[in-house]
Amino acid sequence: MPELPEVEIMRRYFESAALNKKIAALEFHDPLYKVFKSSTEELNEALVASQFIKTERIGKYLFAQTNRGKWLHLHFGMTGDLELFRSEELPKYTRFVFQFEDGDKLAFKDLRKFGVIQIVESPEAYQANNTLGDDLLTIDPQYFVDKLSKRKVAIKTALLDQKYYAGIGNWIADEVLFNCGVHPKKPCNEISSTKLKEILKDAQTVVLEAIKKDTHYGDFPQNFFVNYRKEKALHPNHPNSPVERMVVGGRGTFIVPEKQKL
DNA sequence: TTATATGTTCGATA
DNA sequence: TTATCGAACATATA
Numbered sequence: 226m227p228e229l230p231e232v233e234i235m236r237r238y239f240e241s242a243a244l245n246k247k248i249a250a251l252e253f254h255d256p257l258y259k260v261f262k263s264s265t266e267e268l269n270e271a272l273v274a275s276q277f278i279k280t281e282r283i284g285k286y287l288f289a290q291t292n293r294g295k296w297l298h299l300h301f302g303m304t305g306d307l308e309l310f311r312s313e314e315l316p317k318y319t320r321f322v323f324q325f326e327d328g329d330k331l332a333f334k335d336l337r338k339f340g341v342i343q344i345v346e347s348p349e350a351y352q353a354n355n356t357l358g359d360d361l362l363t364i365d366p367q368y369f370v371d372k373l374s375k376r377k378v379a380i381k382t383a384l385l386d387q388k389y390y391a392g393i394g395n396w397i398a399d400e401v402l403f404n405c406g407v408h409p410k411k412p413c414n415e416i417s418s419t420k421l422k423e424i425l426k427d428a429q430t431v432v433l434e435a436i437k438k439d440t441h442y443g444d445f446p447q448n449f450f451v452n453y454r455k456e457k458a459l460h461p462n463h464p465n466s467p468v469e470r471m472v473v474g475g476r477g478t479f480i481v482p483e484k485q486k487l
Numbered sequence: 488t489t490a491t492a493t494g495t496t497c498g499a500t501a
Numbered sequence: 502t503t504a505t506c507g508a509a510c511a512t513a514t515a
Contacts, residue, residue, distance in 0.1 A: 231493075
């Protein structure tokens with residue numbers, strides 16, 4: 226479920242589901258240990274009998290601090306999600322469960338297992354060790370221009386890179402490039418500073434609106450381009466220019482040809 | 488059966 | 502050394 230807006234919505238869900246509740250036990254349900262980047266011992270040590278006191282989000286990365294100081298880091302990959310439940314039966318694709326003292330259980334579900342669960346010292350330490358940029362919403366326009374204006378990569382590829390600004394994913398990149406009328410394969414160094422600033426501004430606007438409307442994947446505001454993000458779809462403003470699919474940076478990419486030219 | 492899917496990482500190549 | 506590219510990861514659905 227996870228680009229920046231969805232992770233922000235998940236952060237709020239996590240807070241309402243888990244904050245200030247004592248953790249009674251943990252359950253591990255991923256036999257291949259793909260999503261656990263910390264050992265079961267380390268997770269138990271840091272989490273059992275403690276409680277979460279605050280959360281933080283950087284781009285698509287969610288962090289929660291325990292009252293014992295350590296931070297839990299959650300990443301949702303392509304298909305990660307959280308679900309509060311009380312039944313005996315596990316929600317489908319559950320990989321991990323927090324059992325709380327009050328009987329609530331919080332499942333980390335992840336069909337494709339691209340997600341991550343681990344204990345870290347702090348969000349800042351994680352950022353430094355993994356070359357993760359600051360959250361997209363806090364990025365300064367001049368910094369954005371400085372980081373992009375000399376690169377030769379396709380603009381879409383650069384937008385998906387989390388190194389300098391974190392949070393843009395595949396549909397948001399397409400959304401923003403459509404809004405700004407930029408072809409995804411356009412090399413960064415051929416785009417004016419003014420246009421780059423417009424791209425940043427639009428990305429932030431899209432993200433804020435998606436958060437405000439409580440957007441979940443497959444359920445976007447009507448005016449979003451993502452609703453037409455499939456081959457041959459007709460956007461109402463461009464009835465004579467059906468949506469075209471291509472691959473940019475290894476990702477499926479959708480454009481309206483008459484609006485986004487190379 | 489083949490292609491595609493909300494993401495990231497790592498090895499190869501330029 | 503740095504920048505970029507492409508494959509790989511795991512699983513379901515069209």
